[in-house]
Amino acid sequence: MASVTLEKINKVFGSTHIIKDVDLSVGEGEFVVFVGPSGCGKSTLLRLIAGLESITGGELRIGEQVVNDLPPRERGVGMVFQSYALYPHMTVYENMAFGLKLAKTAKETIEERVMATARILQLEELLHRKPKELSGGQRQRVAMGRAMAREPRILLFDEPLSNLDASLRVQMRNEIARLHHRLGSTMVYVTHDQVEAMTLADKIVVLRDGRVEQVGSPHTLYQQPATKFVAGFIGSPTMNFMPAELIDGSAEGCRVRAPGLGELALPQSTDGQRSGAGLTLGVRPEHLRLAEAEGDNSFEIANVEYLGNEVYVYLEPKAGDTLLIHRSEAPSRWKIGQRVALVPDLDHVHLFDGDDKALAIAKQSQAA
Amino acid sequence: MSIPATEGAPQAVRPRQAGYRGTKVRRQRVRAAWTFLTPMLFALALVAGWPLLRTFYFSFTDASLSDTTSALFIGFENYLVYDDGAWYGLLTDPIWWRSVWNTLFFSVVSVSLEVVFGIIVALLLNAEFKGRMLVRAAVLIPWAIPTIVSAKMWAWMLNDQFGIINHLLMALGIIDSPIPWTASATYSMWAVIMVDVWKTIPFVALLVLAALQMLPKDCYEAAEVDGIHPVKVFFRVTLPLITPALLVAVIFRLLDALRVFDVIYVLTSNSTSTMTMSIYARQQLVEFQDVGYGSAASTLLFLIIALVTVLYLYLGRRQLGVDQ
Ligand SMILES: Nc1ncnc2c1ncn2[C@@H]1O[C@H](COP(=O)(O)OP(=O)(O)OP(=O)(O)O)[C@@H](O)[C@H]1O
Ligand SMILES: [Mg+2]
Numbered sequence: 001m002a003s004v005t006l007e008k009i010n011k012v013f014g015s016t017h018i019i020k021d022v023d024l025s026v027g028e029g030e031f032v033v034f035v036g037p038s039g040c041g042k043s044t045l046l047r048l049i050a051g052l053e054s055i056t057g058g059e060l061r062i063g064e065q066v067v068n069d070l071p072p073r074e075r076g077v078g079m080v081f082q083s084y085a086l087y088p089h090m091t092v093y094e095n096m097a098f099g100l101k102l103a104k105t106a107k108e109t110i111e112e113r114v115m116a117t118a119r120i121l122q123l124e125e126l127l128h129r130k131p132k133e134l135s136g137g138q139r140q141r142v143a144m145g146r147a148m149a150r151e152p153r154i155l156l157f158d159e160p161l162s163n164l165d166a167s168l169r170v171q172m173r174n175e176i177a178r179l180h181h182r183l184g185s186t187m188v189y190v191t192h193d194q195v196e197a198m199t200l201a202d203k204i205v206v207l208r209d210g211r212v213e214q215v216g217s218p219h220t221l222y223q224q225p226a227t228k229f230v231a232g233f234i235g236s237p238t239m240n241f242m243p244a245e246l247i248d249g250s251a252e253g254c255r256v257r258a259p260g261l262g263e264l265a266l267p268q269s270t271d272g273q274r275s276g277a278g279l280t281l282g283v284r285p286e287h288l289r290l291a292e293a294e295g296d297n298s299f300e301i302a303n304v305e306y307l308g309n310e311v312y313v314y315l316e317p318k319a320g321d322t323l324l325i326h327r328s329e330a331p332s333r334w335k336i337g338q339r340v341a342l343v344p345d346l347d348h349v350h351l352f353d354g355d356d357k358a359l360a361i362a363k364q365s366q367a368a
Numbered sequence: 369m370s371i372p373a374t375e376g377a378p379q380a381v382r383p384r385q386a387g388y389r390g391t392k393v394r395r396q397r398v399r400a401a402w403t404f405l406t407p408m409l410f411a412l413a414l415v416a417g418w419p420l421l422r423t424f425y426f427s428f429t430d431a432s433l434s435d436t437t438s439a440l441f442i443g444f445e446n447y448l449v450y451d452d453g454a455w456y457g458l459l460t461d462p463i464w465w466r467s468v469w470n471t472l473f474f475s476v477v478s479v480s481l482e483v484v485f486g487i488i489v490a491l492l493l494n495a496e497f498k499g500r501m502l503v504r505a506a507v508l509i510p511w512a513i514p515t516i517v518s519a520k521m522w523a524w525m526l527n528d529q530f531g532i533i534n535h536l537l538m539a540l541g542i543i544d545s546p547i548p549w550t551a552s553a554t555y556s557m558w559a560v561i562m563v564d565v566w567k568t569i570p571f572v573a574l575l576v577l578a579a580l581q582m583l584p585k586d587c588y589e590a591a592e593v594d595g596i597h598p599v600k601v602f603f604r605v606t607l608p609l610i611t612p613a614l615l616v617a618v619i620f621r622l623l624d625a626l627r628v629f630d631v632i633y634v635l636t637s638n639s640t641s642t643m644t645m646s647i648y649a650r651q652q653l654v655e656f657q658d659v660g661y662g663s664a665a666s667t668l669l670f671l672i673i674a675l676v677t678v679l680y681l682y683l684g685r686r687q688l689g690v691d692q
Contacts, residue, residue, distance in 0.1 A: 052589055073595025085586035089608045098604070099594035150594065
């Protein structure tokens with residue numbers, strides 16, 4: 001177990017700047033998840049920590065030690081690859097024992113550790129099989145077992161579940177969560193699936209174009225996204241965004257006008273914004289209420305999806321072409337083609353300024 | 369623990385296979401296979417089967433090159449015959465056995481060296497560096513030159529009086545007097561082995577390189593994270609994974625080496641210290657005009673190569689995937 005600290009980490013491949021000034025600290029025993037869209041540099045950042053890529057600038061510490069120039073084997077990390085990277089010609093046992101054997105570990109210790117790991121991951125039945133005789137989920141467990149058997153200080157996972165089917169993914173997600181609970185080791189986990197991030201993480205790091213967009217607990221990221229990007233990335237179905245215009249505002253709160261919603265009084269402080277400024281209003285699908293249409297403020301229902309326990313109602317937007325989503329418990333009385341009024345829950349409305357930064361809730365109204 | 373699992377698998381498969389054998393689909397596939405195979409089999413019978421059978425036949429006659437039509441059947445006399453209290457025939461000829469030994473020695477040594485150097489060259493070519501494509505093309509040159517040409521070239525370089533190799537070695541002070549590389553009984557075998565190795569390294573290297581590029585790259589990163597020394601990774605990961613390709617390269621080379629003729633004939637002609645089975649057979653057939661005796665040698669050559677091949681395939685069956 002060890003902590004990891006990144007200070008102003010940069011990575012340049014040839015002439016492309018991939019990782020830009022990343023600051024981050026991973027506490028001892030913490031489960032940190034990197035999320036972000038494809039190509040944002042998640043894998044690269046993980047490989048920098050593992051030592052598989054050289055660091056262009058900045059300082060990386062594991063525990064108290066600066067490890068910028070240490071080769072992977074001296075960093076005490078274990079890594080689980082997206083493709084599992086099992087040695088195809090070795091059995092499950094040999095795969096797990098290989099690293100230990102070549103580190104000249106005593107034979108009994110090897111046996112003991114491999115068996116203990118196999119027991120935790122329920123691999124005992126499979127020890128004498130070759131990787132090609134295993135299912136995807138079993139291979140995935142072997143890959144984890146191999147990384148764990150060496151008892152590294154930090155376990156790194158690069159999208160370990162992305163090759164599995166949906167139900168197995170949910171099952172393995174649970175097993176990883178339980179494993180972390182049991183072992184208590186420091187884990188850094190890369191995924192582009194925000195559900196995995198939300199369910200596993202103590203701390204989520206949202207990356208975008210090689211920069212850290214926001215760091216926080218799943219709860220913080222869901223309730224208080226710092227930018228429109230994070231707001232749109234976390235949560236499923238995604239947050240609804242609508243253009244809005246600032247009528248007037250102060251440090252205590254503001255009034256905005258949004259097409260289709262009319263005038264809303266919101267608790268956000270709009271210090272530094274001129275009235276008439278263009279803002280973006282964000283509401284999660286569950287923080288909307290549908291009501292009978294009255295006057296101009298109405299939306300047409302484009303589609304209704306029934307999912308058993310809940311219903312998604314899709315509405316034609318007033319601007320842009322992303323349908324608005326309303327989510328409620330089943331059953332629902334709304335039909336395609338009907339016109340309805342949208343009533344947002346004002347305590348859960350997010351406001352973003354022209355630079356897509358979230359506007360903070362005014363202190364006074366927070367207390368209230 | 370794993371026994372019930374592995375036992376279950378064949379049982380599940382067996383009934384399906386039995387049913388499959390009798391189905392219409394199966395019969396159609398067999399018919400299609402024969403349709404495609406027949407022209408090839410016919411061509412092979414014509415260009416390989418027929419000459420081979422004729423060679424077998426001639427080996428039991430006293431045919432001579434000037435007149436093969438009036439050959440008489442003499443049974444095994446070309447191979448072995450007891451006459452006047454002494455044994456005669458191919459099987460008693462010490463020069464034949466010398467040729468067999470030379471051939472086997474040449475094959476084993478040259479193929480081994482080619483494999484070792486081929487792997488080394490392939491590993492070098494597999495590394496990332498500037499101008500890699502150029503080097504890859506350049507490495508192919510020895511393989512692209514016709515053997516006769518490269519053998520002649522080497523014959524000149526190895527020439528005891530005018531050859532550049534003696535010149536260089538003497539200039540460097542490694543030897544005092546010129547070495548008759550291709551004429552001396554001590555050096556000539558090594559000279560031909562060297563030329564053959566020089567020529568065939570590219571072939572082995574390219575086959576191995578192809579195998580190296582198929583290797584799962586992520587395994588190496590896993591090994592790096594696991595802290596395994598690169599040399600160990602080579603012997604424990606790379607080598608086992610490229611073994612199937614290596615075995616294929618070896619069998620190609622072995623079949624070539626066992627019937628080697630051109631390099632040796634150009635470099636050392638009919639010298640007994642490097643005479644191989646092919647050269648022996650040619651000498652009997654063409655120079656001594658004895659088609660019957662030469663055919664007997666060719667027949668044995670065929671049997672020995674066939675035996676080595678069968679043995680090799682049997683020993684390497686697991687890696688080559690023959691019995692799967
Ligand atoms: N060795 C390399 N040389 C040059 N560019 C690279 C290299 N490795 C990655 N990149 C670039 O760095 C960027 C980030 O890559 P990375 O693999 O970290 O993305 P990712 O966030 O893991 O994406 P994904 O979710 O698709 O795995 C990409 O634009 C990629 O093209
Ligand atoms: Mg990636």
